[in-house]
Amino acid sequence: MSASAADNLGTAPVRAGYAFDERALAAWLAHNVDGFAGPLRVEQFRGGQSNPTYKVVTPGRSYVLRRKPPGVLLKGAHAIEREARVQRALAPVGFPVARVHAVCADEHVIGTPFYVMDLVEGRIFWDATFPDVPxxxxxxxxxxxxxxxxxxxxxxxxxxxxxxxxxxxxxxxxxxxxxxxxxxxxxxxxxxxxxxxxxxxxxxxxxxxxxxxxxxxxxxxxxxxxxxxxxxxxxxxxxxxxxxxxxxxxxxxxxxxxxxxxxxxxxxxxxxxxxxxxxxxxxxxxxxxxxxxxxxxxxxxxxxxxxxxxxxxxxxxxxxxxxxxxxxxxxxxxxxxxxxxxxxxxxxxxxxxxxxxx
Structure with missing residues (x-):
């Protein structure tokens, strides 16, 4: 595995500048995601950097949270609402996407808009030669x-x-x-x-x-x-x-x-x-x-x-x-x-x- 591929695997503690109020998130999830039960722990996925992506871990299950990045953004960039919309539209026709649970357009909850979806367990290949496959x-x-x-x-x-x-x-x-x-x-x-x-x-x-x-x-x-x-x-x-x-x-x-x-x-x-x-x-x-x-x-x-x-x-x-x-x-x-x-x-x-x- 290359060093760059290894750098993209798994999660790590939330990076400096990307943390948010986890108590505010927990309160919002309790009111907007069916079956959510805390307490929660937040980690940040190493891979990806356009829209920061986090793993939200609870005693019963884990979720994925995608948010707009903090700071000044170009108009039309980081459209997480569109991401959520297209996945919600594709799921009923059987196209492989993660189930979206809820979308928050209120930037006051964690600082930027975000959405929450299922954590899909499986493999991601960062090397296009698929070296780990026979x-x-x-x-x-x-x-x-x-x-x-x-x-x-x-x-x-x-x-x-x-x-x-x-x-x-x-x-x-x-x-x-x-x-x-x-x-x-x-x-x-x-x-x-x-x-x-x-x-x-x-x-x-x-x-x-x-x-x-x-x-x-x-x-x-x-x-x-x-x-x-x-x-x-x-x-x-x-x-x-x-x-x-x-x-x-x-x-x-x-x-x-x-x-x-x-x-x-x-x-x-x-x-x-x-x-x-x-x-x-x-x-x-x-x-x-x-x-x-x-x-x-x-x-x-x-x-x-x-x-x-x-x-x-x-x-x-x-x-x-x-x-x-x-x-x-x-x-x-x-x-x-x-x-x-x-x-x-x-x-x-x-x-x-x-x-x-x-």
């Missing part, structure tokens, strides 16, 4: 991820009450505009020449395709809880970036793992896939196309989606870098991701140049 079983885990994202894109948002969950159409144009503005307005993180080139290139090369589906926005292996012993996804986590968007953008963000260095986020770049028992990128794309009834994905559209998603992730890491500088993100993972921002921007531009050269 070689012969790894392909089945990849197939489970592929089937899960295909199932998400097959859900009609209107049938689960999410017709208004985003603006259908013009997804790429709106997303490029959103992340470009966030990057340009958040001056604390500085500027990067590759990022500036992407801001010019992406809106001038948008795909013609204009589909709409419910998308997760951050579909990676480390945002899923797998069954303890089976290649089965029990819960998809971290719905902060979910919206109505282009399904190919969402899938390409997931398949971006084939282009991602493993020391940034869970990635497969440089791995010997055949030796690891992992399907090739082409086979993985084909499996998604079969499940979603597509004849295929044009290479130009696919490579745009990869470059776009690397750009978007670079913008997110730029925001993390800014929060580290401002002192509102203090974890080691946050500092590391802030440092990786220039590499991601360069990798995104490299994908643009590689697509032109092919």
């Amino acid at each position: 070689h012969a079983e790894r392909a089945a885990y990849f197939d489970a991820m592929n089937a899960t994202i295909a199932a998400l894109h097959a859900i009609d948002p209107a049938t689960i009450g999410l017709a208004d969950y985003g603006r259908p159409g013009d997804y790429f144009a709106r997303q490029v505009g959103r992340w470009s503005r966030q990057y340009l307005e958040d001056e604390a993180g500085g500027r990067d020449p590759a990022m500036d080139r992407l801001i010019e290139w992406l809106p001038a090369n948008l795909p013609d395709s204009d589909e709409s589906a419910l998308v997760h926005g951050d579909f990676r292996c480390d945002n899923m809880i797998f069954h303890a012993h089976e290649p089965r996804v029990l819960a998809v986590l971290d719905w902060e970036l979910s919206t109505l968007g282009h399904p190919l953008a969402d899938f390409a963000y997931h398949s971006m793992m084939y282009h991602m260095p493993p020391d940034i986020v869970a990635g497969l770049a440089g791995a010997d896939l055949a030796r690891c028992g992992i399907p090739s990128e082409a086979d993985y794309v084909d499996a998604y196309c079969r499940r979603t009834g597509r004849a295929g994905i044009a290479r130009s559209d696919y490579m745009f989606c990869i470059a776009f998603n690397l750009f978007r992730l670079a913008a997110i890491f730029h925001g993390i870098r800014s929060r580290v500088i401002r002192g509102t993100a203090v974890s080691a993972q946050a500092r590391d991701r802030g440092r990786q921002f220039p590499r991601l921007a360069a990798l995104a531009w490299d994908r643009v140049e590689a697509a032109h050269a092919s």
